[in-house]
Amino acid sequence: MVAILGFSRERIFDAVKDMYTGVANAPELPYHFPVGRDACLAVGYPQEVLEGLPAATLASFAGVGYPFRAGAIKEGDTVLDIGAGSGTDALIASRLVGPRGKVYALDMTLAMVARLRALAATVPNLEVLEGNAESLPLPDASVDVVTSNGMLNLVPDKRRAIAEIFRVLKPGGRVQIADIVIRRPVTLDCKTDPKLWAECVVGATIDEDYLAAFRDAGFEDVSVLREFDYFSHSRSEHTREVARRFGARAIEIAMRRAPHAPPLWVQWARRADPRRAVRAVQRRGLAGAAALGAAMLACYGTVAATALLSLAGITLAVKGGAVSAVILAFGALAVIAVAAGVRKHGRYAPLATALAGGAVLSYAHLVNFSFAVEALGFVAIGTAIWLDHRARETPVSVRKRGAGGEGAATS
Ligand SMILES: C[S@@+](CC[C@H](N)C(=O)[O-])C[C@H]1O[C@@H](n2cnc3c(N)ncnc32)[C@H](O)[C@@H]1O
Numbered sequence: 001m002v003a004i005l006g007f008s009r010e011r012i013f014d015a016v017k018d019m020y021t022g023v024a025n026a027p028e029l030p031y032h033f034p035v036g037r038d039a040c041l042a043v044g045y046p047q048e049v050l051e052g053l054p055a056a057t058l059a060s061f062a063g064v065g066y067p068f069r070a071g072a073i074k075e076g077d078t079v080l081d082i083g084a085g086s087g088t089d090a091l092i093a094s095r096l097v098g099p100r101g102k103v104y105a106l107d108m109t110l111a112m113v114a115r116l117r118a119l120a121a122t123v124p125n126l127e128v129l130e131g132n133a134e135s136l137p138l139p140d141a142s143v144d145v146v147t148s149n150g151m152l153n154l155v156p157d158k159r160r161a162i163a164e165i166f167r168v169l170k171p172g173g174r175v176q177i178a179d180i181v182i183r184r185p186v187t188l189d190c191k192t193d194p195k196l197w198a199e200c201v202v203g204a205t206i207d208e209d210y211l212a213a214f215r216d217a218g219f220e221d222v223s224v225l226r227e228f229d230y231f232s233h234s235r236s237e238h239t240r241e242v243a244r245r246f247g248a249r250a251i252e253i254a255m256r257r258a259p260h261a262p263p264l265w266v267q268w269a270r271r272a273d274p275r276r277a278v279r280a281v282q283r284r285g286l287a288g289a290a291a292l293g294a295a296m297l298a299c300y301g302t303v304a305a306t307a308l309l310s311l312a313g314i315t316l317a318v319k320g321g322a323v324s325a326v327i328l329a330f331g332a333l334a335v336i337a338v339a340a341g342v343r344k345h346g347r348y349a350p351l352a353t354a355l356a357g358g359a360v361l362s363y364a365h366l367v368n369f370s371f372a373v374e375a376l377g378f379v380a381i382g383t384a385i386w387l388d389h390r391a392r393e394t395p396v397s398v399r400k401r402g403a404g405g406e407g408a409a410t411s
Pocket residue numbers: 016017020060061062063064082083084085086087088089106107108109112131132133134148149150151154155
């Protein structure tokens with residue numbers, strides 16, 4: 001999940017509010033993401049669902065998918081739309097729940113709240129809430145369904161927002177969400193750029209972590225109904241490029257709230273599962289660095305331990321062959337990790353450097369040992385890992401397109 005520095009949180013909220021104030025008040029301007037009625041159709045709303053919706057509401061639509069695919073809402077339900085924007089989904093939900101039901105439309109951007117209030121004046125079962133997804137202004141177990149479209153990726157503390165969804169839902173309550181997820185972790189420079197957050201790309205979470213966060217919080221039957229390339233509809237080459245770089249795309253998901261939240265220790269145990277840590281290391285392209293670190297620890301750790309113990313008068317009997325075998329095994333793993341990067345970015349320079357480093361390391365341990373030659377092997381493999389990491393941040397599909405695109409559209 002996303003952890004960002006305290007000072008960035010407020011900047012991100014401000015950037016998101018600025019962006020969606022623009023979408024509320026001037027939807028006709030060009031944005032980096034699809035807006036309006038055409039955007040509804042592009043992300044999957046059937047034409048007939050949009051019939052009769054006010055033009056002003058549709059004009060400021062900025063959703064990223066069609067959450068109603070989940071079919072979670074029934075007549076008479078109480079529904080909460082979080083990040084309701086100008087109210088397209090809230091209005092569709094108000095039709096589905098009918099006069100016996102109720103829809104709360106919540107947003108934190110005042111200009112969107114103003115649009116929602118104008119809409120609610122004509123829709124009796126629609127109530128507007130100004131508030132933040134991280135702290136919902138509703139009592140526990142008060143709604144049957146939570147719906148949301150393109151909002152959670154914009155929230156800095158997603159676990160808190162998910163815990164809030166759990167809190168306000170009745171046991172067995174349903175969730176339908178359309179949102180943005182990514183395949184590769186976002187680099188820190190992008191993550192702390194508030195403008196990129198507001199464009200729905202870099203605030204997004206890795207798909208696997210996103211779904212796991214809901215399961216950790218106590219949601220069941222979490223299912224992905226559809227995934228698609230939302231950003232191909234963006235008019236900005238820059239946004240399309242950033243989206244490709246991180247494998248960003250839209251998903252539509254559905255789930256159910258379990259009767260009880262898992263105890264805290266179960267939630268922590270799930271988060272601490274070593275298999276998740278291994279997958280996270282792999283996804284971040286850090287497997288090579290971890291293997292090289294282990295090789296260097298085996299080498300210099302053994303030297304340091306032997307020296308320290310000898311100061312205390314203890315002689316450590318170290319089998320040089322065994323230590324060499326461990327160092328070479330971890331060195332080989334580091335080279336394999338770099339080789340795996342070729343499939344992702346299509347560049348051979350990191351692999352060639354890693355193979356050279358591996359050869360030098362092998363020479364030092366199998367032919368003629370010298371600390372200097374061994375260190376040279378480590379440095380070469382370290383350089384290869386660094387080159388691989390940089391190349392992974394710019395996959396081949398992005399590099400091929402070059403930097404000569406149209407540039408960022410203004411908003
Ligand atoms: C991408 S827009 C989608 C709006 C709407 N769901 C739609 O489909 O048109 C995201 C909306 O979420 C709101 N939002 C973002 N972060 C929020 C938060 N932390 N709490 C409440 N609303 C938030 C924004 O103000 C914006 O209106």
